[in-house]
Amino acid sequence: MDFPLMDIEPIWLSLQLAGVTVVILLALGTPIAWWLAQTQSRSRVVVEALVALPLVLPPTVLGFYLLILLGPHGWVGGPVQALTGSALSFSFAGLVLASTLYSLPFVVQPLHSAFESIGKNPMETAQSLGASRLDAFFSVITPLARRGYLTAMVLGFAHTLGEFGVVLMVGGNIPGKTKVISIEIYDRVEVLEYAQAHILSAGLLIFSFLVLVMVYSVNRRLPMQVT
Amino acid sequence: MDLLEAKFKMNYPEFNLDVELNLPAKGVTVVFGPSGSGKTTLLRCLSGLEKAPSGYLKIAGQVWQDDGIFIPIQERKIGLVFQESRLFPHLSIQDNLLYGYQRTQPAERNLQLDEVVQVLNLEALLKRRPEKLSGGERQRVAIGRALLTSPKLLLMDEPLASLDMKLKAEIIPFIKRIENEFKTPIVYVTHSMNEVLQLVDTIVILKSGKVENIGSVEEVFSDVGLREAVGDEQLGAVLETSVSEHDEEYGLTRLDFMGQVLNVPRQNIPVGQSLRVHIHSKDVSLSTAPPAGATSVLNILRAKVDKVGVLDPKGYSVDIELDAGRPILATITRKSLANLNLQPGQPIYAHIKAIKMVHDLEDL
Known part of the structure; x- marks a missing residue:
């Protein structure tokens, strides 16, 4: 077979x-997750629900609203077009924005539970030893949350790699610009080029499987907290 | 002299704290009280982990809290040791020890790693990870880590509570050494009488968020009025003695107490070293004259009657305060009191039936 x-x-x-x-x-999810883990505020449940929304919405719903929002007449796309000459819909930047929203829960939730399981003690201890909150966050909290970070990174990456509906709605199918693997597979199947669809699909499947195996085995080996 | 002045007021529906303290900022001050008495909250207020709505705190000339002033915890020169060691699991022991040291201005570093490692005997642990250490070792590292920030005050919140008796006995000498060698004042929170007696110079008794008494351990433990707070089993004399000789033939150690002699079972402590002993008030009986014949009681102290306690017509016993250079307490029956006809100032012989070394005392 060739x-x-x-x-x-x-x-x-x-x-x-x-x-x-x-x-x-990671840059966006860290402060959100930290805030969720620390706050007593009642608005917390609202933020949690917003973050989790992409988990339950059909990608087409998210894609549809993003398309309107990012398009030339949208609240975001309009000003961007006025500034740069082109709207965000059907562009790589638009895809990044859409993927960020779509994969947000996959990054925030592992970080949130990591920060919650760390609790208040390490921060208090580091501060009592003279560390500022920011210093303590990077020197103590981040290393303690590395399992959470690893999970967040891998899930965020793999989930973005696998998205289809949102990308199709927001990005369309422009070769070299917005045509990603999942859409390419769909295209190949449409024109009955199963061999190529196989290669891409199997590749994605094996890649995803290997990554998850790696994550779970690394997580198992990272030391747990001591008291 | 350096002083610690603190005043905190907190009013919560379920808990009130209303505390005013003026302490010498040296030696070991123990804050003692049952759980719920507010001792941990007091410690959190001193450290800056908690902000009392109304408070004043001044240590060694520096104001840390006042109206409109609240120095955050990371800028306070304090060392904190918690019940759990709270070592950072991602760092080696050496890096744990150096965490606070590296965050201390070089000019303010009074203590160096080598000294602390030597005093706390940590040399063999430096390269290891926290999870490989025993509970006692971890707590020693935690103490060392706090010390290496060169604190003006070391705050310890039941640091030995999670350790068993053997490990406690292993750590207490280290806490004494810290005080002797580094001169760091220590405020130590506990509900364990055993720890109190071994360590304490000044004792603060808290009850329901209020200071019930402040004093030296000798005063507090022989204060009849504190019977409830100190505990019936603990009330009595705490005496500072020194080992004067070992009697190998009879397996005894002789202690010198203000020129008088006390015999206790052979102790593995060198001659000349000090030893704190505890004499329970019920283990003291009295006679107005030295024993005429032979007696099996080895320890008889000469003393004077200081004060005869309040007679409770319904009770059978009465507390007699004696002066043997230091206060000693005897609890005798009302019947005995009537027989003896004690008057203040009268010479008396105190027969000591049992002496406990404070390092042998069991926990409450």
């Missing part, structure tokens, strides 16, 4: 999208 020539562009685009999204999500 392999048809593969277009690696969708693969490369998917990796880029997932990478950029994870970096943004």
Whole structure:
């Protein structure tokens, strides 16, 4: 069996999208998760629900509203178009924004539970030893939350890699710009090119499986907290 | 002299704290009281972990809390040791020890790693990880870590509560050494009488969020008025003695107490070293003259009657306060009191039936 020539562009685009999204999500998810773990505020449940919303919504719903929001006449897309000349819909930047929202719960929730299980004591202890809150966060809390961070990164990355509906709605299907693996697979199946669809699908399946095996085995080996 | 002045007021529906303290900022001050008496809250207020709505705190000339002033915990020169060691699991023992040291201005570092490692005997542990240590070792590291911030005050919140008797006995000498060698004043919160007696210079008794008494351990433990707070089993004399000789033939150790001699079972303590002993008030009986014949009681102290306690017509016993250079308390029956006809100032012989070394005392 000879392999048809593969277009690696969708693969490369998917990796880029997932990478950029994870970096943004870590920066964004850390303060949200920390706030959720610390606050006594009643608005906490609202924020928790908002963060979890992408878990239950059909991707098309999220995609639909994002399309309107990011388009040339949308609240976000309009001003962006006025500034840069093009709206965010059907662009890589638009995809990043959509993926960030879509994968937010996959990053915030592991971090939130990691911060919660760490509790107040390590922060108090570090402060009593002269560390500022920020210093204590990076020197104590972050290393203690590394399991949570690893899980958050992998889930965020893998979930972004696998998204379909939102990407299709917001990004369309523009080769080299918004055409990611999952859409490429759909395209191949549509035109009955099963061999190529197989290669991409099996590749994604094996990749996802290996990553999850790695995460679970690393998590098992990281030391637990001592009192 | 350096002083610790503190005044905290907190009013919560379920708990009130209303405490005013003026203490010498040296030696070991023990805050003692049952759970719920507010001792941990007091410690959290001193450390800055908790902010009392109304409070004043001044230590060694520096105001840490007053109206409109609240120095945050990380800027206070305090060391905190908790009931659990709270070592950072991701750091080696050496890095745990250095965590606070590295965050202390070089000019303010009075203590160096080597000294602390030596005094607390941590050399062998430095390269190890916290989870490989025993509970007692971890607590020693936690104490060392707090000391290496060169604190003006070391606050300890039941640091030995989670350890068994053997480990406690292992750590207490280290706490004494800290006080001797580094001169760091210690405020130590506990509900364990055993720890109190071994360590304490000044004792603060808290009850329902209020200071019930402050004094030296000798005063507090022989204060009949504190019977309830100190505990019936503990009320009595705490005497500072020194080991004067060992009697190998009879397996005894002789202690010198203000020129008088006390015999106790052979102690493994070098001659000349001090030893605190506790004499329960019910273990003291009295006679107005030295025993005429032979007696099996080895320890008889000469003393004077200081005060005869209040007679409760319904009770059968009465507390007699004696002066043997230091206060000693005897609880005798009313019948005996009538027989003896004691008057203040009268010389008396106190027969001591049992002496406990404070390091042998069991927990409450």
